[in-house]
Amino acid sequence: MNRYPLWKNLIVVLMLVFGVIYALPNLYGEDPALQISARATAITLADQQRVTGLLQQHGVPIKQAAIVNDQVLVRFANTEDQLKAADLMRKELGRAFIVAMNLAPNTPGWLSALGAKPMYLGLDLRGGVHFLMEVDMDTALKQMRERMVEDVRGYLRNEKLRYQLVAAEGSDVVVRFADAAEREAAKAILSRQYPDLEWSEREEGKLAFVVGRFSEKAILAERKAALEQNITTLRNRVNELGVSEPIIQQQGDERIVVQLPGVQDTVRAKEILGATATLEFRLVDGTPTEWEEAAKTGQTPAGALLFQQRGGQPVLLKRQVIITGNQIVDASSGIEQQSGSSAVFVNLDGKGAKRMSDITSQNIGKPMAVVFIENKVETVEENGQMVKKKSVVQEVINIATIRDQLANRFQISGLGSSKEARDLALLLRAGALRAPIEIVEERTVGPSLGADNIKAGVTAAVIAFVAVALFMILYYSLFGVFANVALFVNLVLIVAVLSLFTATLTLPGIAGIVLTLGMAVDANVLINERIREELRNGNTPQAAIHAGYERAFATILDANLTTLLAALALFAFGSGPIKGFAVTLSIGILASMFTAIMVTRSLVNLIYGRQARLKSIAIGGV
DSSP, rough: OOOHHHHHHHHHHHHHHHHHHHHHGSOOOEEOOOOOEEEOOOOOOOHHHHHHHEEEHTTTOOOOEEEEEEEEEOOOOSHHHHHHHHHHHHHHGGEEEEEEEEEEEOOOOOOOHTTOOOEEEEEHHHEEEEEEHOOOOOOOOHHHHHHHHHHHHHHHHTTTTTOOOEEEEEEEEEESSSSHHHHHHHHHHHHHHOEEEEEEEETTEEEEEEEEEOOHHHHHHHHHHHHHHHHHHHHHHHHTBBBBBBBEEETTEEEEEEEEEOOOHHHHHHHHHHEEEEEEEEEEEEEEHHHHHHHHOOOOTTTEEEEETTTTEEEEEEEEEEGGGGGEEEEEEEEEETTTTTTEEEEEOOHEEEEEEEEHTOOSSEEEEEEEEEEEEEEEEEEEEEEEEEEEEEEEEEEOOOOOOOOOOOEEEEOOOHHHHHHHHHHHSSSSOOEEEEEEEEEEEOHHHHHHHHHHHHHHHHHHHHHHHHHHHHHHHHHHHOOOHHHHHHHHHHHHHHHHTTTTOHHHHHHHHHHHHHHHHHHHHHHHHHHHHHHHHHHHHOOOOOOOHHHHHHHHHHHHHHHHHHHHHHHHHHOHHHHHHHHHHHHHHHHHHHHHIIIIHHHHHHHHOOOOOOOOOOOOOO
């Protein structure tokens, strides 16, 4: 009567094995580490040997060094050695490499091969800096109108349509004509060319106007694009400056949350996020031999400037700037049709398109360079006082040959791989913030506070587990032991699922786990009380066990489904810590249903299932 078929036992065993394997990495701890990656080239064994040689030369002890995911990963025994090594590497390696401090897990190789990783720790458990930023949407919409004014003006000029004025008037784009006939001809063409604008007519004396008002759909799209591009810009900026595992995500319609784990200097973090960056397109001047000569002598030809490529090689570029990043509307990576190689496709506004068309038509067959320019503000100590120093970093990120006359859409070819094309498209899109941002909230969480939070959370979980376990054993005897085993398996499965999806564990997440531990035994209480009731009604122990599990299932499902729906609502409408709480609570509910029903039933079947003439069971007082 109380025996599981083989397939059910296999499911229980497989879930136990899964839980143990994917929860294990969290027991091995982490080492303070440095992640060193090259900006323009792949990491080689020579780079690793250079890093370890520099550390040994300056007496900084290392625990282990290896190349992992195209990065040199150096482990240390303590954070003091990690900090010394970080300062040394940034000084010795220069801008050719990105140095990031990190905590590297000690997960054994056989677990890593199975994809088992420890959970990430959130800002409240690890320490760091939290910013809440608000995007200036009014400026974003103003810039959209200005771009449209330039685009409409250039389009009318190219179409040989006579107009007197194109200007922004409030939230509208206004075009003035000498008479109604010219207006009618232009309106029909503008309506087809710019469907995002709702065009209407207006009269002022003898002058005829056509007014374009942005549709609600176009405004929403611009707001969304401004938010997404600012997020991309901030993420790229933080990654470039070597902050490990940052959290940069949207909150609401206008705000961005930025969390920088491990960063304790709020001023420095503001400098990182507030830096401005842009792009320039220039023609290449001279030959590689002349570039090397100019780099050695410091003398450049008239009309040329000396720049450096990302790999450190010098290059001469024309002083004249073709276009800047402010004139790039969009950029995407793809495949060039003629050669099948990776390329980046760029869209320009009206002014930029005309400028690009004029310059490239006269320079077909010549190379053109893309220059990435970053303006930095750093706070440094001079004579015992903290002062701000401004610096400009300029580097050539790409050189390609002009094959044809370019206009508002062109492609940059000659890229080495699809990854390089994606990275370049990212830089072109995210070289500068699309709209200004303002920090409306900031806070710093110290590493000691994070450690205290972990200790408090673990203590709460242990106390909750022990209290529930003692009660269940005292009240339900052996069946209480079954419930405790299920409770432990439930905890293992929660940790395993969170680790499998590399979720970030926060303090509210720990609260969700603690709450789940308290709620997980509810199902076992329902089952045990139902079995007791069947025994009081005179049923045999085997029949009571069967009826207890069968008849309690509907109640268990109803109770847990209600809580699960509440958790899903918290996840859908909440943000930040509330989402973390909802995730752990949802996983805990699903795991508790499995463990309370299937795991405890497997244990009961194992102990009592083969006893045909069972007289009594250890389930406490009946």
